[in-house]
Amino acid sequence: MSATVLAGATVVDGTGAPARPADITVADGRIVAIDAPGTADATVREQLDGLVLTPGFVDLHAHSDLTRFAYPTGDTRVLQGITTEVVGNCGLSPAPTSGDGFRDAIATIDVVPDVPITWESAAEYLDALDGIEAAWNVAPLLGHGSVRRRVMGDAPGAATAAERAAMSHLVADALDAGYWGLSYGLMYAPGEMSDADELHALAATVAERDALLGVHMRAYDSEGLVDAVDDMLRLAADSRVRLQISHLRSIIDPDGSALDGALARIRASASDVAADAYPYLAGHTTLLQLLPPALRARGTAEILTEVRGAPDALAEQLRSTVQFPPDAVTIVRAGEGAAPELGRTLAQLQADDPHGRDWARIVVDVIDRHDAAVDAILVGTRPVDAARVLAEPYVSVASDGVALALDHTVNLPHPRSIGTFPHAMRDLLDAGMPLEQTVHKMTAQPADRLGLTSRGRIRVGAPADLVALDPSTVGDRADYTRPLTAPSGIERVWVAGHCVAADGHVTGRLPGVLLRRTR
Numbered sequence: 001m002s003a004t005v006l007a008g009a010t011v012v013d014g015t016g017a018p019a020r021p022a023d024i025t026v027a028d029g030r031i032v033a034i035d036a037p038g039t040a041d042a043t044v045r046e047q048l049d050g051l052v053l054t055p056g057f058v059d060l061h062a063h064s065d066l067t068r069f070a071y072p073t074g075d076t077r078v079l080q081g082i083t084t085e086v087v088g089n090c091g092l093s094p095a096p097t098s099g100d101g102f103r104d105a106i107a108t109i110d111v112v113p114d115v116p117i118t119w120e121s122a123a124e125y126l127d128a129l130d131g132i133e134a135a136w137n138v139a140p141l142l143g144h145g146s147v148r149r150r151v152m153g154d155a156p157g158a159a160t161a162a163e164r165a166a167m168s169h170l171v172a173d174a175l176d177a178g179y180w181g182l183s184y185g186l187m188y189a190p191g192e193m194s195d196a197d198e199l200h201a202l203a204a205t206v207a208e209r210d211a212l213l214g215v216h217m218r219a220y221d222s223e224g225l226v227d228a229v230d231d232m233l234r235l236a237a238d239s240r241v242r243l244q245i246s247h248l249r250s251i252i253d254p255d256g257s258a259l260d261g262a263l264a265r266i267r268a269s270a271s272d273v274a275a276d277a278y279p280y281l282a283g284h285t286t287l288l289q290l291l292p293p294a295l296r297a298r299g300t301a302e303i304l305t306e307v308r309g310a311p312d313a314l315a316e317q318l319r320s321t322v323q324f325p326p327d328a329v330t331i332v333r334a335g336e337g338a339a340p341e342l343g344r345t346l347a348q349l350q351a352d353d354p355h356g357r358d359w360a361r362i363v364v365d366v367i368d369r370h371d372a373a374v375d376a377i378l379v380g381t382r383p384v385d386a387a388r389v390l391a392e393p394y395v396s397v398a399s400d401g402v403a404l405a406l407d408h409t410v411n412l413p414h415p416r417s418i419g420t421f422p423h424a425m426r427d428l429l430d431a432g433m434p435l436e437q438t439v440h441k442m443t444a445q446p447a448d449r450l451g452l453t454s455r456g457r458i459r460v461g462a463p464a465d466l467v468a469l470d471p472s473t474v475g476d477r478a479d480y481t482r483p484l485t486a487p488s489g490i491e492r493v494w495v496a497g498h499c500v501a502a503d504g505h506v507t508g509r510l511p512g513v514l515l516r517r518t519r
Contacts, residue, residue, distance in 0.1 A: 003027040004497070005040045009048035009468060013458040014055040014443035016436050024053060026464040029496035029511070034460060048468050051491055052435070055443040055456050056083025056465030057421045060276045061214070061246055061398035063087060063109040064138070065094045070112040072134040072510055074403040076418040078493050078501040079486045082399070083465035084137040084447070084455050084515065089246060089400075090216040091185025093143030095125035096150040096170060104300040105149055107373060108188070108286050111402060111410055113336065122174035126514065133510035135500040136403075137465070139452060139517070141183045141214055142174040144202060145191040154299040158195040167198070168205045175205075178516030180450055181212030183246070186228075187289065189297045192218065196235075203239035209519065212450055214244040220251050221323060221380075222258035229262045236271035244449060247283070247400050248275035248389050251380030252323045259385050263392065274449055276398035277389045279424045281381045282480070284332065284400070284414035287374040290322050290363060300372050307372075311364045318360040324378050326350060326359040330480065333375035333411035334366060341366055341374075343412055343481065377414060377480060387431060390424060396446040397424040406484045415483040419476030422487035426475040435471055452515065464497035 004026050011022040011034070023040040025033035033040060062085040064077070077085060087093070092109045097120050103110050119125045122142055129138060144167075151166045152159060159167065171182055182202060185191040206213045213236075217228035229245070236243040245266070250259035266273060288296055288303060291314075295306055306314060326346035334341045341349060346359035353362065366374055389395055401417030416423075421442055428438045447456030455465060467490065474489030486504040493501040498511040 002044070003032065003042040004044040004046060005042040006053060006466070007040065007045050007047055008037060009051050009053035011458055012052055012054045012436055012439045014439055014456050016440040019052070019436055024458065024466070026497045029464055031458060031460055031462050031464050034458070050470070051468045052471055053458070054439045054467045054469065055458050056467055056493065056495065057081045057442045058083070058446040058450070058452070058456050059085040059399050060244065060396055060446040060450060061086060061089050061400050062402065063089060063092070063400070064403035065109050065140070066115045067112050067403045068129070068134055068138060069115045069132060071403050071405040071408070072132060073405065073506045073508060074135045074512070075406050075506050076401060076404045076484070077136045078495070078506060079490065079504065080418055080421045081467040081469065081490050081493055082136060082421065083467070083493065083495050084139060084452070086139045086141060086180065086450060088141030088143050088179070089183045089214055091143045091145035091183050091188055091191040093141065093146045093183070095119055095122045096146055098146070098149040098153065101154065101299065101301065102149065104372070105189070106146065107300070109402070122170070122179065123177040126178055126516065129514040134512040135506065135510050136495055136512040137515055138512065139180050139450060139515040141181045141212070142171060142179045144182055144184045144194070145188055147171060148190045148194065152190070154190065156193055156297060159198045164198055164201045168201055171202055171205045172209070175209045175211050175517070178518070179211070180452070180517045181214060182206045183214040183216070185216045186218040187216060189299060192293060193297050199235055200239055203235055203241040207239050207241040210242070211517070212244055213241045214246050216246045220249055222250065222253040225250050225253070225258040226261040226265065229265050233265060233269050233271060233273065236269070236273055243271060243273040245273065245275035247398070248277045248395060249381050250385050253382065253385065256382060256385050259389070266394070274394040274396070275392070276396045276446070277386070278398060278400055278416050278420050279386055279390055279427050280414070280416050281383060281386055282377045282379040282414070284375065284377050284416070287331070287363065287367060287376045288372060290318060292317055292321060304368070304372055307364055307368045311361070311368070315360040315364045318363055322360070324380060328379040330377045331366065331374065332377050332413070333373065335370040335373050336410060339370070375411060387427060390428060391431065391433065395441070396449060397421055397442045398446065404484065406486070408484065413483045415476065415478035415480060418484060419478040419487050422474045422490060423476035425471070429471060451517065464494055466494045468492040
């Protein structure tokens with residue numbers, strides 16, 4: 001058995017235990033020994049003097065469901081130290097499929113349209129993941145929106161008892177096939193049309209198998225955040241499901257009072273509830289999220305009919321309902337490839353418009369011109385609020401990002417795809433959080449939350465998913481104009497003992513695997 005010693009590093013093992021100098025011996029993809037410095041014996045030695053060695057980062061909230069097929073080196077994942085990510089979030093998963101219009105329904109995660117969808121069922125999607133090589137590990141959730149569409153198509157309104165039963169059956173089968181849980185996307189069609197009976201029935205199915213329920217809530221703004229949190233806490237209490245609140249934050253919350261209320265309720269809850277968050281002040285979503293919910297829920301085809309049939313009336317609705325100022329909304333995808341709107345705010349587009357259109361009419365027209373394939377970055381969170389969410393002990397760091405190569409050009413991605421974990425580490429360390437606690441929020445804590453006890457710790461017998469970093473220089477170098485810039489301070493990354501990233505470059509090795517849940 002050939003072995004490699006990673007020598008001279010300070011080990012932060014992910015559990016929150018004090019850092020200590022140690023040599024780590026790796027063989028056959030696993031950690032086989034942890035010894036005092038200078039005492040391990042192996043033919044191959046890698047000196048890590050001056051660096052901290054941590055477990056690979058576990059990203060509980062990602063959307064690489066399809067980009068994993070297009071970009072198997074996972075540059076934006078491994079360059080920031082992510083060795084395992086959870087996909088299928090926000091109610092959006094590429095399975096089960098549901099015929100015409102399905103790719104429109106999952107457009108938010110379908111950022112590389114050239115990837116063919118060759119499967120239909122949830123189990124077949126897992127088999128497709130199993131059949132590709134990639135640099136990092138993946139653990140899937142099932143998207144409730146995709147399940148609902150498979151059973152109900154684009155039909156509006158509440159599900160019948162028979163439809164709820166059919167959805168529960170699909171969820172149960174997927175969990176038995178190896179999915180780690182279910183996700184709700186309660187601001188995205190068709191999931192946002194679900195009533196309490198439907199959500200409770202599916203949550204009960206998840207709870208029966210002790211799987212995880214991840215929830216993109218109905219609202220994160222100051223008017224709706226507290227009620228949205230209360231709804232989910234009631235759901236968790238009634239169903240006894242393990243609840244994960246996705247990308248916990250507040251937006252358009254001028255004094256932070258809505259976030260105060262939300263955090264107080266979560267802290268007081270007796271249910272099994274936790275959350276994840278990223279350190280950025282902006283989100284990234286489809287521009288359709290600015291439209292009235294009742295219109296969004298009707299599906300892309302009917303949205304375009306409305307856009308083209310009554311553009312002035314729709315623009316007037318936007319003027320009275322959209323809370324984001326025009327300079328807080330940047331177009332980052334408009335169709336495929338380059339477009340004149342790309343990288344520009346609504347305020348800039350309005351100022352330069354030769355036809356005198358205001359921002360609202362520009363929104364309607366850009367949706368029309370690009371057949372609704374338009375994404376935007378929306379700034380709406382106060383820095384102090386982003387920081388205090390990350391500091392909450394039950395909050396894990398998660399990116400809400402996607403796996404991309406550095407030469408990706410289909411859109412302007414959010415910098416969170418490549419910079420979340422270094423950014424969060426820098427912010428937390430600068431705020432005074434101990435390194436051991438900071439690493440815990442990125443490793444063992446999210447792994448345990450998922451139920452993935454094999455990852456997130458440096459211990460004998462664990463897979464050798466590791467990160468060597470320099471805490472003094474770690475940080476995010478990407479921004480909204482250069483969103484695919486590798487971070488600093490992440491010196492080397494290993495998956496199953498294979499180095500997948502070093503010195504800001506991917507190595508091309510593809511040791512990652514699909515992780516199926518077993519009971």
